[in-house]
Amino acid sequence: MTEVLRIENLHKSFGANHVLKGIDLVVEKGQAVVLIGASGSGKSTLLRCVNFLETPSDGRVWLDGTLVGHQSNGAMDYRESDLIPIRSHVGMVFQHFNLFPHMTARQNVMEGPRTVLRLSKAECIERGEKYLRKVGLAEKMDAYPSHLSGGQQQRVAIARALAMEPRLMLFDEATSALDPELVGEVLQTMKDLADEGMTMLIVTHELGFAYSVSDKILFLHQGLIHEQGTPDEILVRPSQTRTREFLRGHATFRLPDAEF
Amino acid sequence: MEHTWDFSSILASRDLLLVGLGNTIRLGVLCLVVGLTAGLFVGAARYSRNRLINWPATAFIEVFRNTPALVQIMWFFFAFPIISPFQIDAFTAATLGLSLNTTAFCAEVYRGGIQSIHKGQWEAAKAIGMSYSQQMRRIILPQAIARMIPAFMNRAVELMKMTSLASVIAFGELMHQAKAISTYNFNPIETYTVVALIFFIMIYPMAMVVQRVELHLRRSDQ
Ligand SMILES: Nc1ncnc2c1ncn2[C@@H]1O[C@H](COP(=O)(O)OP(=O)(O)OP(=O)(O)O)[C@@H](O)[C@H]1O
Ligand SMILES: [Mg+2]
Numbered sequence: 370m371t372e373v374l375r376i377e378n379l380h381k382s383f384g385a386n387h388v389l390k391g392i393d394l395v396v397e398k399g400q401a402v403v404l405i406g407a408s409g410s411g412k413s414t415l416l417r418c419v420n421f422l423e424t425p426s427d428g429r430v431w432l433d434g435t436l437v438g439h440q441s442n443g444a445m446d447y448r449e450s451d452l453i454p455i456r457s458h459v460g461m462v463f464q465h466f467n468l469f470p471h472m473t474a475r476q477n478v479m480e481g482p483r484t485v486l487r488l489s490k491a492e493c494i495e496r497g498e499k500y501l502r503k504v505g506l507a508e509k510m511d512a513y514p515s516h517l518s519g520g521q522q523q524r525v526a527i528a529r530a531l532a533m534e535p536r537l538m539l540f541d542e543a544t545s546a547l548d549p550e551l552v553g554e555v556l557q558t559m560k561d562l563a564d565e566g567m568t569m570l571i572v573t574h575e576l577g578f579a580y581s582v583s584d585k586i587l588f589l590h591q592g593l594i595h596e597q598g599t600p601d602e603i604l605v606r607p608s609q610t611r612t613r614e615f616l617r618g619h620a621t622f623r624l625p626d627a628e629f
Numbered sequence: 630m631e632h633t634w635d636f637s638s639i640l641a642s643r644d645l646l647l648v649g650l651g652n653t654i655r656l657g658v659l660c661l662v663v664g665l666t667a668g669l670f671v672g673a674a675r676y677s678r679n680r681l682i683n684w685p686a687t688a689f690i691e692v693f694r695n696t697p698a699l700v701q702i703m704w705f706f707f708a709f710p711i712i713s714p715f716q717i718d719a720f721t722a723a724t725l726g727l728s729l730n731t732t733a734f735c736a737e738v739y740r741g742g743i744q745s746i747h748k749g750q751w752e753a754a755k756a757i758g759m760s761y762s763q764q765m766r767r768i769i770l771p772q773a774i775a776r777m778i779p780a781f782m783n784r785a786v787e788l789m790k791m792t793s794l795a796s797v798i799a800f801g802e803l804m805h806q807a808k809a810i811s812t813y814n815f816n817p818i819e820t821y822t823v824v825a826l827i828f829f830i831m832i833y834p835m836a837m838v839v840q841r842v843e844l845h846l847r848r849s850d851q
Contacts, residue, residue, distance in 0.1 A: 422755060449760070449761070456756055465749055467750060469753070469754075470772065471775070480757065480767065481759075485757055485758040485759055
């Protein structure tokens with residue numbers, strides 16, 4: 370197995386607020402790893418340290434076996450010129466989509482290949498169409514984001530990230546801002562990606578989804594990975610009290626085995 | 630009081646008025662172009678994290694926004710030549726006053742427009758690997774400028790009106806020409822009426838366009 374992402378002893382503080390207190394994590398090629406944890410536990414911060422939207426306060430990050438940044442006097446030094454190629458190889462999907470509202474779906478998806486990868490016009494158009502088709506939006510290529518439903522917007526955002534042909538995809542609560550009836554289409558798109566072997570690091574509160582797609586689940590608590598294991602180990606037979614409390618909170622109201 | 634309107638003397642001095650109109654337009658357009666261009670740089674400077682860049686830009690903006698344009702024009706005409714080695718004619722003084730004033734105004738519009746763009750737009754652009762200048766050029770400015778256009782257009786309208794301030798330093802724009810014509814012909818009623826009309830005919834269509842654009846942008850923002 371090849372490692373796509375390795376994180377060692379990652380710390381992140383915002384002023385006096387010590388959010389991440391030494392995270393170790395490995396994601397192997399083709400794995401889908403899910404991160405769960407209470408609000409404010411640092412899930413987003415951890416994800417954002419992976420593509421360097423936040424600069425880690427301490428620790429090391431390797432992508433595809435290469436250490437990101439330069440070491441100077443034992444600490445890491447991150448230059449924007451080193452981070453840009455990293456970000457172009459790591460896709461990110463945000464809770465609030467963050468599509469570019471002045472561009473059509475197709476232009477949104479073509480923007481990275483065009484501006485960052487500097488591909489030819491024909492290649493950009495090809496990628497735009499390929500990835501919009503992949504997320505099931507062949508019919509909406511020329512629509513502006515404001516004319517799309519939340520679920521469609523999020524799928525365009527996924528296509529936008531995929532068009533960079535990333536080694537790793539990060540999902541930060543990709544369905545939390547959606548109306549309940551639109552959640553399914555986005556989760557399905559994500560599941561299809563996982564089934565195709567995309568390497569993914571996912572923050573989600575959709576535990577059923579986490580159970581069915583993930584190879585490994587991490588429970589983040591007080592800045593540390595409190596418990597980790599297979600979906601069964603974490604979601605069905607958690608060994609730690611904190612993990613159980615967290616899961617109980619998520620499973621207070623449940624349907625009996627319904628037949629839809 | 631009875632007044633018999635008589636526009637014949639105005640018709641006779643129409644060349645003087647035309648010169649004035651030309652000067653008004655020249656001054657207004659020049660100050661707008663300078664203000665829009667220089668404002669972008671001053672606005673960017675004010676946005677900078679470097680204090681040596683940020684502080685002078687802030688001081689410039691505050692000074693020019695918080696003193697009357699009339700005072701600025703007078704200062705450049707009467708005070709500036711004394712403390713500097715430059716000879717300054719009325720046109721230059723008026724241009725300096727109004728264009729620096731407009732620069733300060735536009736700088737704030739640029740800054741406000743850019744700050745009005747949600748942080749998620751920067752992040753999304755950054756996350757696909759764009760550099761700062763690519764984020765700015767491709768994602769932020771196109772959205773921000775659309776929001777700035779009404780403010781800039783309103784400024785253009787204001788600026789056309791402000792050109793009349795240059796009459797106090799005897800720059801030959803419309804208002805100054807009118808003063809000359811009315812003193813010479815003893816016809817202030819007709820002269821100033823005509824000048825008011827000229828301004829109205831020039832500015833009203835601009836204001837209408839601004840309204841249209843504002844309405845259009847508000848609709849397309851939804
Ligand atoms: N840019 C920032 N500046 C200061 N503090 C921050 C910043 N980003 C996050 N924090 C703080 O870091 C902590 C963890 O935030 P984070 O957003 O990572 O949590 P989370 O697990 O993603 O929560 P949620 O489930 O609500 O999204 C919080 O206390 C938050 O206030
Ligand atoms: Mg979060």
